[in-house]
Amino acid sequence: MAQTATGRADWEVAAQDKRKQLEKEVHDIIQGIPPLVIDLPSNVTRIPKRVLLDSDVQITETRAEILVQQIATGKLSSLKVTRAFVQRAAIASRLVNCATEFMTEAAEERARYLDDYLQRNGRTVGPLHGLPISAKEHMKLKGLDCNASFVSLIGSEAQSDALIAQILLQAGCIFYVRTTEPQTLMQLETSNNIYGVTVNPYNRSLTAGGSSGGEGALLGLHGSCLGIGSDIGGSIRSPAASNGVFGLRPTSYRLPLDGFVAASAGPGQVTPVVGPLSTSLAGIELFMKTIIDAEPWTRDSALVPMPWRSSSRLSTTGAGIKRKFRIGVLIDDGIVRPHPPILRALAVIRKKLEDSGEFDVLDFAPYKHDEAWRIINSLYFADGGVDIKNALEASGEPLRPLSRFILEENPRVKSLTVREVSELKAQRDRYRDEYLAHRNNTMASLNTDKPEGSVLEDRAVDHADLILCPAGPGCALPLNTSKYWPYTSQWNLLDYPAIVFPTRMTGVVSDRQEVYVPRNERDVYNQSLCESCSLMTTKKSC
């Protein structure tokens, strides 16, 4: 490892330069507002309100779908909205270390242009006119460094915007801040050698989740109302769940992936997806509808040419028989039991759904989730992790704890032959079919509304419209302990769309009183983390 005259390694110098640059950007933004307290409390979620003007607090706590209306109707200027989010994001950066870069000047200039455009033309340029949105660092923005948090990639200036950024810009958005991700991008937390660790705004000794942890923490503090993350094993859902916001992992090939930098783990063996995080459900839909309405398949040949269907509530079978929307409740994957606050939250939600009378709610048993994890974990690293290791070794940066866990302590990191990869993919496809059959079988008990008919017309096909399940084995966990991926990676292997939503519930004392005998080592480890876990719970459904 090369060292400088001061005794520090080259990689440390490169990383420090990046940090200094960020510090300067943040300093320039927050110099006009009251100083932040020096001894930060564990929960910093109330600090932004104290130091920002009331009007800026109000703007930043307004939902994306309302903000675009207020800007489009002239009630708010894009410049005012942009400045408010820039300020709140800079404060968030100080509190939880969630940002990598601020584009303050360019954002304000674009906001002025859009305000002017609206005034001159009496119409918006698109559905996101004037809305500031945040983006995970590894999405390319023209002219900006895009290093995916590999020290060796610092200084890799993007020659063009990622395709999704082009579409969002054409819809009128403004990029003002970029956010942190972990070393390797293969962590459910956010810790790297350039910016350090991103922490949870509700409890700074806990993780913000990952890999889109910068987005999660930023949104949790209302430093953004809509942001772009990416997900190959839980990287949108983990931070959404950890910070109490919405996060959607779309199905593969719905949103364009072109222009996202990674050192690809087992190139091409598991398809990552891009998706939104938002402080509102309507913000998620605004994002999806905007991009899909732009017909991205006319620019990216990998995408499925399928329109966005706003009303996708299934109320009939294919045969045209009316029935209720079906919700299967999957409480526990049978391997690692979720912490008590998660179990309680699921029970409360289940009861509400049942009491509403609008849904058929039933138990959904896990089906070989450990088999799913074995397959996807092997596919992630089918190249023996060589691509990632090379990208790390190029700078000499050391492994962060959870990088070491997934790369070096993981028995599935193994270079495979073409035949072995094909066999794994065949296993994946069989597992997907088995899981589909499991869904159909689970729902078979509800099929009391079938018309009489011969064997010929008995389609015998029905399935859960939605599976309600935990987004992880616990709430936000202590730093460097998020080692159990299957509560999220399960849906990557199956390639199901999955959305995380906040329950706004908090833990109670009785959560800690249950006696439980763990099933295995991973379960023991997970239970050992419970005492220190956050008291905020969130759920995910898919």
Place this chain on the structure above:
Amino acid sequence: MAQTATGRADWEVAAQDKRKQLEKEVHDIIQGIPPLVIDLPSNVTRIPKRVLLDSDVQITETRAEILVQQIATGKLSSLKVTRAFVQRAAIASRLVNCATEFMTEAAEERARYLDDYLQRNGRTVGPLHGLPISAKEHMKLKGLDCNASFVSLIGSEAQSDALIAQILLQAGCIFYVRTTEPQTLMQLETSNNIYGVTVNPYNRSLTAGGSSGGEGALLGLHGSCLGIGSDIGGSIRSPAASNGVFGLRPTSYRLPLDGFVAASAGPGQVTPVVGPLSTSLAGIELFMKTIIDAEPWTRDSALVPMPWRSSSRLSTTGAGIKRKFRIGVLIDDGIVRPHPPILRALAVIRKKLEDSGEFDVLDFAPYKHDEAWRIINSLYFADGGVDIKNALEASGEPLRPLSRFILEENPRVKSLTVREVSELKAQRDRYRDEYLAHRNNTMASLNTDKPEGSVLEDRAVDHADLILCPAGPGCALPLNTSKYWPYTSQWNLLDYPAIVFPTRMTGVVSDRQEVYVPRNERDVYNQSLCESCSLMTTKKSC
């Protein structure tokens, strides 16, 4: 190679048994009709009319979409229709060797059941009620041998119906005949060691195309009005074009592939598709709509949950601007020039389209089709062809000429590493994006109908709605000469839907008078085939 007491190899005995069984089936069917002429003419398309009853000729020359109506309204019984097709298919089998098996008794029994069902219930079981349809042999049908034309797989009894067969049966169809495919399934002709060679009904010295050549020849003789083929490089389109019928290669993951037997060439590296051949365009749509309306994605996890859109005529851009349907005409791939009858047919169709005034018609230049062929040809055989070779060696059967061409004389048959396969797939994805950009650029000249606007709203995205192009470098070719795949495999690499339609045009003397200097060895070879080529021309569009 093991030999029997008679001096013949074991594989020959197994193959002969299959042929004898077929002969008996055919004999049982056609014993009631006048004997076929002994010295068959080159063109046998008029023979069935001579030997069948007029009423059976009329039934078998009626389109699928009309037959289902006539059966549903009681104008025709399914039994009568089934018997007519069974007879005509048996005659076709004698004339061009297109069948592997007849299920006469089971088909008639099912027809009786369906006729009875209709009479008792006053309604059909589904949109294909009572319609006899044919299927390529390698589709599994419960209880029947499914050998994919590998001698070593003779006797592999299917334990269940292929998923697509289940869906079609639930829609009311009747399977009555199974059809030939070539050894390895990787030929654009149809020649194997079990049934021999399937020939073209318009000229028995020419090929029926392949690999779904049995379907093509059967439909060309109206021995079926709707059949099931499969396509990984042209295997639906080549026989449709060679026999003057319609054939559709759908996009991947639209129709279920479960239950098709193959010795997978480079397992999983190129996705094969299943699709229909039909004597009518409406027959193609009937097939697609029936399957997709049954929501096959609720039973096969690989499928895209996208409804069938009957009216897919694009008349607007994404921005809602009305415009004409766009047709790019690709005459020549720049490597091997199609034979004169093909060029003339394309010119005639182009003029008709232009004269109609309904379309924007423009030149569509080829874009690196040789690069596309290099990539897909390498992906087909990324396992070094080992799977196929093993399936052949298991019986000791010798290679047929075009199997030798594609497996042994093909420099791209090479065992690759995971990294090399990933790199090839990355090249494929880049090529797909480049081709999409090429489509957009080609159409840019037509963009005169754009509204004025700022850079922000200039989507600059448009593309050819349809590319009209040849389905091959010539009409049906002499046996064992179909060595140039790229006119069809191009669209497999791009994964574009592609439909072949008949022009009903025949060759003229002037086609043979043009002087042309070939560009390269493959072009020389193709031009050398022209004098002997059929005078029937067909086109494909995608």
